[in-house]
Amino acid sequence: MICGTGVDIVDIERIRAILERHENRFLKRVFTPEEVEYSRKKHDHVYSLSARFAAKEATLKAFGTGMFNGIGLKEISVNRTTGRPKIKLTGKARDMAHKMGVESIHLSISHDKGMAVAFVILQMA
Numbered sequence: 001m002i003c004g005t006g007v008d009i010v011d012i013e014r015i016r017a018i019l020e021r022h023e024n025r026f027l028k029r030v031f032t033p034e035e036v037e038y039s040r041k042k043h044d045h046v047y048s049l050s051a052r053f054a055a056k057e058a059t060l061k062a063f064g065t066g067m068f069n070g071i072g073l074k075e076i077s078v079n080r081t082t083g084r085p086k087i088k089l090t091g092k093a094r095d096m097a098h099k100m101g102v103e104s105i106h107l108s109i110s111h112d113k114g115m116a117v118a119f120v121i122l123q124m125a
Contacts, residue, residue, distance in 0.1 A: 004122035006061030008054040015050040051109040052078045054118035062120045
């Protein structure tokens with residue numbers, strides 16, 4: 001049973017501009033070291049970071065909280081060890097998923113023509 005959905009779209013050039021002005025601060029506040037490391041291996045790492053940012057926002061929307069319920073963006077991470085990307089939750093995000101009865105999180109991300117998009121489905125058993 002689906003207990004939450006969220007979608008987010010991000011202007012990649014907006015993320016690029018933030019990185020040009022506040023790269024270290026932005027990366028440390030938003031992304032895990034593993035996300036930064038993975039993205040830096042890409043031809044244009046801003047596309048990868050933008051898609052991950054959209055995934056974090058879409059996950060918050062799926063929870064129905066937005067960014068105002070104390071969940072930090074670093075508590076939601078996008079991992080891609082093999083095949084499709086997966087959401088990993090820690091801290092308050094993990095606790096909220098547990099309280100909601102979330103058994104699995106489905107994620108689809110993409111980027112093209114200056115935009116990155118993410119769609120998240122929270123599924124109960």
